[in-house]
Amino acid sequence: MSVIIYSESENGKFKKSAFELASYGRALADKLGLSLIAISINNNEVDPISNFGVDKLIQVNDKELEKFQVNNYSKIISEIAAKNDVKILLLSSSADSKYLAPILSVKLSSGCVSNVVELPESTNPLIVKRSCFTNKAFSYVNLSEKINLISLSNNSYGVVENPKKMEKENFSFSADKASLKIEKIEKVTGKVTIADADVVVSGGRGLKGPENWALVENLADVLGAATACSKPVSDMGWRPHSEHVGQTGKPVASNLYIAIGISGAIQHLAGINSSKVKVVINNDPEAPFFKAADYGIVGDAFEVIPKLTEKLKEFKS
Amino acid sequence: MKILVCISHVPDTTSKINFTDNNKSFDTNGIQYIINPNDEFGLTKAVWMKESHKAEVVVASVGEAPCESTLRKCLAIGADRAIRVNMNPLDGFSVAKQLVNICEKEKFDLIIAGRESIDYNGGMVPGIIAELINYNYVANCISLEIDKNKATAAREIDGGKEIISSDLPLVIGSQKGLVEEKDLIIPNMRGIMQARQKPLEVIEPIEVNPKTLSNKYEKPSPKGEVKMVGSEEIDKLIDLLHNEAKVI
Numbered sequence: 001m002s003v004i005i006y007s008e009s010e011n012g013k014f015k016k017s018a019f020e021l022a023s024y025g026r027a028l029a030d031k032l033g034l035s036l037i038a039i040s041i042n043n044n045e046v047d048p049i050s051n052f053g054v055d056k057l058i059q060v061n062d063k064e065l066e067k068f069q070v071n072n073y074s075k076i077i078s079e080i081a082a083k084n085d086v087k088i089l090l091l092s093s094s095a096d097s098k099y100l101a102p103i104l105s106v107k108l109s110s111g112c113v114s115n116v117v118e119l120p121e122s123t124n125p126l127i128v129k130r131s132c133f134t135n136k137a138f139s140y141v142n143l144s145e146k147i148n149l150i151s152l153s154n155n156s157y158g159v160v161e162n163p164k165k166m167e168k169e170n171f172s173f174s175a176d177k178a179s180l181k182i183e184k185i186e187k188v189t190g191k192v193t194i195a196d197a198d199v200v201v202s203g204g205r206g207l208k209g210p211e212n213w214a215l216v217e218n219l220a221d222v223l224g225a226a227t228a229c230s231k232p233v234s235d236m237g238w239r240p241h242s243e244h245v246g247q248t249g250k251p252v253a254s255n256l257y258i259a260i261g262i263s264g265a266i267q268h269l270a271g272i273n274s275s276k277v278k279v280v281i282n283n284d285p286e287a288p289f290f291k292a293a294d295y296g297i298v299g300d301a302f303e304v305i306p307k308l309t310e311k312l313k314e315f316k317s
Numbered sequence: 318m319k320i321l322v323c324i325s326h327v328p329d330t331t332s333k334i335n336f337t338d339n340n341k342s343f344d345t346n347g348i349q350y351i352i353n354p355n356d357e358f359g360l361t362k363a364v365w366m367k368e369s370h371k372a373e374v375v376v377a378s379v380g381e382a383p384c385e386s387t388l389r390k391c392l393a394i395g396a397d398r399a400i401r402v403n404m405n406p407l408d409g410f411s412v413a414k415q416l417v418n419i420c421e422k423e424k425f426d427l428i429i430a431g432r433e434s435i436d437y438n439g440g441m442v443p444g445i446i447a448e449l450i451n452y453n454y455v456a457n458c459i460s461l462e463i464d465k466n467k468a469t470a471a472r473e474i475d476g477g478k479e480i481i482s483s484d485l486p487l488v489i490g491s492q493k494g495l496v497e498e499k500d501l502i503i504p505n506m507r508g509i510m511q512a513r514q515k516p517l518e519v520i521e522p523i524e525v526n527p528k529t530l531s532n533k534y535e536k537p538s539p540k541g542e543v544k545m546v547g548s549e550e551i552d553k554l555i556d557l558l559h560n561e562a563k564v565i
């Protein structure tokens with residue numbers, strides 16, 4: 001029996017979340033006395049993941065799999081999982097993994113739980129802690145099926161080095177003629193995404209208009225951060241919907257979240273609650289966001305942000 | 318064409334979340350309920366397709382009697398009829414099974430469920446439905462065009478989007494983008510009056526065992542005090558983030 005992770009790659013290399021998932025998987029496998037297997041698709045640099053406790057890597061390389069296509073990918077993962085007597089299948093919280101999770105749970109007749117934030121509270125019975133009510137609460141979920149699927153919240157466990165002698169195996173797969181076709185992928189290149197970012201810089205209505213967003217972008221550049229915004233900012237078309245964070249937008253689980261000119265409405269806070277450190281810059285000392293912040297500056301964004309950006313540039317060099 | 322929109326009846330986004338019964342149950346005291354926001358985007362899209370595609374729009378919710386108010390609101394927005402499966406929803410799998418039972422009785426060309434519910438946040442139901450009835454599935458759907466039997470949809474991915482084509486029938490996970498916030502339909506008096514006449518059928522659940530059970534809740538631990546830094550002390554903020562918080 002094994003714990004299996006689906007370790008995602010991008011441009012032929014592992015994503016950081018793959019190392020976090022391996023670290024979590026190692027700890028879980030040790031608790032259960034099982035081995036840890038990683039599945040990797042179309043990756044040319046697989047060795048780095050051996051540093052995070054993987055016993056065996058199962059590789060699938062196929063030109064047909066260049067684009068993520070959910071029917072093919074779920075078929076591969078479920079076949080490998082079944083063949084290797086999976087007990088727990090672990091996925092990340094990327095858009096692709098969230099797409100796969102429910103489909104895999106049906107293929108494997110497994111229990112399935114998303115947004116998991118810690119190692120299981122107990123392994124027999126298996127009880128895991130997950131966030132719910134959009135980060136306003138946690139629940140402890142009992143998983144009683146023979147096979148269970150766990151999706152780990154990004155950045156909730158961290159990476160833990162644990163070098164192993166990793167065995168490698170190839171798995172060959174013939175893609176089905178798909179009735180669901182990926183026609184085109186439009187991706188912003190060279191920009192950190194909110195899902196993968198360690199730092200997120202976010203702007204609200206306090207920034208007055210889209211023409212002022214250089215403020216947010218320059219600060220984000222210095223920090224290697226993703227940019228985000230409050231809901232009204234995306235509804236007014238100042239920024240794309242993909243940047244809207246909060247209860248009805250994207251969740252943010254970064255290490256650092258910097259909120260500029262955002263009041264801190266309950267729906268906004270719900271989405272960013274699980275970010276570890278929050279810095280709030282707002283010219284209104286009564287802004288509710290300060291109550292949810294770790295560090296705050298009362299000041300005019302148009303004065304504070306350029307200064308902060310300059311000083312950070314100096315600090316980084 | 319026939320469309321099913323799956324509706325989750327959820328606490329209003331401003332709700333304070335509390336638990337009772339030794340943290341075993343959600344405290345519904347004083348809670349207002351709404352249509353799950355992601356489902357409302359999907360419902361709006363479906364209502365538009367009543368005209369453009371001569372669609373019949375059915376809404377379904379798995380829930381006890383109180384969720385009928387939410388279904389009535391869907392009817393007032395423009396759905397043609399509603400189905401309630403009389404059961405307390407316990408997990409994504411058992412909810413999906415009940416909805417699949419409806420889909421097997423009536424054939425839908427398009428099944429819409431929200432990307433996720435804002436209470437359970439499973440993000441599971443549409444994908445499970447699709448796999449159980451062997452339909453194609455597009456998650457995080459931010460645009461959809463249907464021409465006869467062909468659908469072209471966009472899925473939001475990390476850092477961009479992807480254009481997908483598929484034949485019908487299809488299941489999508491709806492979210493903002495499928496329609497915009499300003500497109501949401503606020504029911505008018507006529508809609509509300511008509512909704513009272515529209516059929517709302519209550520059916521009994523089929524027997525399904527849930528695969529997961531939430532048995533205890535917890536609230537996040539209270540935050541420490543915020544540290545305020547003067548707007549002239551930017552260096553101090555950088556120092557705190559570097560040496561104290563260790564995030565830069």
Ligand SMILES: Cc1cc2nc3c(=O)[nH]c(=O)nc-3n(C[C@H](O)[C@H](O)[C@H](O)COP(=O)(O)OP(=O)(O)OC[C@H]3O[C@@H](n4cnc5c(N)ncnc54)[C@H](O)[C@@H]3O)c2cc1C
Pocket residue numbers: 203204205206207229230231232233244245246247248249260261262263264265266267268271281282283284287299300301302330354
């Ligand atoms: C069903 C529903 C779902 C929702 N979901 C979300 C969600 O997912 N995400 C979300 O963000 N919101 C959501 N909202 C909206 C939310 O209630 C708030 O309206 C929104 O978050 C406010 O955005 P804001 O903070 O940018 O704007 P405002 O509330 O207008 O705040 C602007 C802030 O900027 C400050 N400011 C002004 N000028 C300056 C300056 N020069 N320098 C510094 N600060 C300045 C002001 O003091 C103020 O605090 C939702 C609402 C509803 C009803």
Ligand SMILES: Nc1ncnc2c1ncn2[C@@H]1O[C@H](COP(=O)(O)O)[C@@H](O)[C@H]1O
Pocket residue numbers: 322323324325326353355356377378379380406409412429430431432433434435437438439440441442443
């Ligand atoms: N009890 C329910 N009745 C009908 N549809 C539901 C129910 N619960 C969830 N759904 C649908 O499934 C979507 C995803 O829910 P979830 O998997 O709980 O995040 C929701 O947005 C709804 O469209």
